[in-house]
Amino acid sequence: MNVYDSDKIAQGLDPLGYRLTDSPDKADMIIVNTCAIREKAVQKVFSYLGRVAGLKQARPNLIIGVGGCVAQQEGERVLKRAPYVDLVFGTHAIGRLPSLVDRIEKKRQRVVDVEMGTRIEESDGAVVPRGETEVSRFLTIMHGCDNYCTYCVVPYVRGRESSRWPDHILAEIQDLVDNGVREVTLLGQNVNSYGQKEGLPDFTALLEKINDIDGLKRIRFTTSHPKDLSANLIAAFGRLDKLCQHIHLPVQSGADTILKRMNRNYTSAQYLDKINQLRTICPDIAITSDIIVGFPGETEQDFAATLDLIETVGYDGLFAFKYSDRPNAPATQFSEKVAERDMDERLQKVLELQETITLAKNRSLVGQTQEVLVESYRLKPAGGNGGTGSGQWTGRTSTNKIVHMPADEAPQGQAGNIGPGSLIPVLIKKAFAHSLWGLPDGSGARTAIGPKGESSHAA
Numbered sequence: 001m002n003v004y005d006s007d008k009i010a011q012g013l014d015p016l017g018y019r020l021t022d023s024p025d026k027a028d029m030i031i032v033n034t035c036a037i038r039e040k041a042v043q044k045v046f047s048y049l050g051r052v053a054g055l056k057q058a059r060p061n062l063i064i065g066v067g068g069c070v071a072q073q074e075g076e077r078v079l080k081r082a083p084y085v086d087l088v089f090g091t092h093a094i095g096r097l098p099s100l101v102d103r104i105e106k107k108r109q110r111v112v113d114v115e116m117g118t119r120i121e122e123s124d125g126a127v128v129p130r131g132e133t134e135v136s137r138f139l140t141i142m143h144g145c146d147n148y149c150t151y152c153v154v155p156y157v158r159g160r161e162s163s164r165w166p167d168h169i170l171a172e173i174q175d176l177v178d179n180g181v182r183e184v185t186l187l188g189q190n191v192n193s194y195g196q197k198e199g200l201p202d203f204t205a206l207l208e209k210i211n212d213i214d215g216l217k218r219i220r221f222t223t224s225h226p227k228d229l230s231a232n233l234i235a236a237f238g239r240l241d242k243l244c245q246h247i248h249l250p251v252q253s254g255a256d257t258i259l260k261r262m263n264r265n266y267t268s269a270q271y272l273d274k275i276n277q278l279r280t281i282c283p284d285i286a287i288t289s290d291i292i293v294g295f296p297g298e299t300e301q302d303f304a305a306t307l308d309l310i311e312t313v314g315y316d317g318l319f320a321f322k323y324s325d326r327p328n329a330p331a332t333q334f335s336e337k338v339a340e341r342d343m344d345e346r347l348q349k350v351l352e353l354q355e356t357i358t359l360a361k362n363r364s365l366v367g368q369t370q371e372v373l374v375e376s377y378r379l380k381p382a383g384g385n386g387g388t389g390s391g392q393w394t395g396r397t398s399t400n401k402i403v404h405m406p407a408d409e410a411p412q413g414q415a416g417n418i419g420p421g422s423l424i425p426v427l428i429k430k431a432f433a434h435s436l437w438g439l440p441d442g443s444g445a446r447t448a449i450g451p452k453g454e455s456s457h458a459a
């Protein structure tokens with residue numbers, strides 16, 4: 001979501017004459033778009049601000065802004081803690097950014113805007129791709145969250161749930177497709193409740209409309225709350241041809257007592273039932289999840305239930321985190337905090353277990369042909385680290401697994417086109433924990449992978 005917001009920020013500043021640069025040393029303005037989901041992320045913000053403070057000393061006209069969830073959470077306190085910051089703008093203030101910057105430029109005032117409304121107003125037009133080879137883009141379809149999980153800061157820093165109008169979403173996707181995008185990932189804290197508050201067509205109906213957009217090849221979404229994952233949405237995996245075979249379904253814990261304290265509103269049995277329904281409709285669907293270890297009161301037995309659930313589901317991948325107290329989140333007040341050392345050990349166990357499962361799942365794909373959407377081409381440096389001076393294409397399977405295709409080992413004698421945006425069959429030859437390695441399938445491929453880079457290949 002912050003990637004999408006950053007694009008919106010850049011788009012909003014464009015009419016004021018600001019263009020993206022690749023180095024803070026060249027910048028007239030530095031915007032730090034922040035995340036408050038864990039304490040460590042907040043610490044990183046202030047440590048980064050400390051590093052850019054020297055630039056402000058050297059160039060007093062440099063504008064330093066802080067946006068996103070830390071800005072929303074800390075407000076004026078950011079100015080006190082980092083006196084060289086000119087601008088603090090919250091999650092609902094992105095649309096107001098041009099006028100805030102205008103005030104700073106004209107009056108050299110320090111500005112704080114962390115006002116939150118019930119809706120985030122739409123800004124005009126799509127955020128168009130930054131480069132001609134950008135194939136896949138994020139797109140926010142709803143803001144905020146009403147679920148109030150007890151560990152989570154999102155409802156306090158992103159506000160109450162609100163959905164964007166479908167015609168704005170569809171127009172934005174059409175714009176992206178017209179600019180070469182072939183895959184969109186629809187973003188919301190709980191996409192399954194899309195449109196309910198506003199009385200709009202539901203999320204599955206939105207997916208159906210997006211599926212009809214010519215030129216778009218793939219649709220992904222994240223995140224779906226398990227309690228709200230509807231039979232209708234599960235069925236969509238069986239019938240919408242552009243909907244990728246992957247769902248991110250955060251479980252957080254395998255212990256029902258912990259799920260209750262987290263206010264997640266499902267049991268592990270109900271969660272597993274949804275997994276079964278998904279696999280009945282779409283046997284090859286990849287399932288990923290989030291796990292929090294060391295939630296207050298989590299016993300060894302609770303943690304063992306989480307490990308059991310991970311094995312039972314057999315996830316394709318996991319994002320696992322140690323519990324972290326967050327301002328305003330009710331769990332901050334919970335007693336029975338788990339010791340840091342125990343959290344470290346539990347996290348390690350989860351990561352090791354998942355790595356074994358992921359590797360086994362990836363290895364099971366060796367010898368299979370997977371459809372891959374090609375995203376990029378990278379020239380490997382010659383010499384050292386096994387580099388050959390040739391390049392490799394990289395893309396993803398429908399199940400969201402990264403596939404590398406080394407150019408110098410492509411089959412001889414094939415001709416045709418490959419490039420960012422190509423959807424090609426790839427024979428998987430090797431599997432690693434975090435990626436696959438394959439070659440365009442000779443039987444179906446019309447193309448050789450050339451060594452010259454994307455500019456010499458048509459998409």
Ligand code: SF4
Pocket residue numbers: 145146147148149152153154155189190225
């Ligand atoms: S559903 Fe997700 S975003 Fe909403 S409160 Fe729970 S964890 Fe936070």
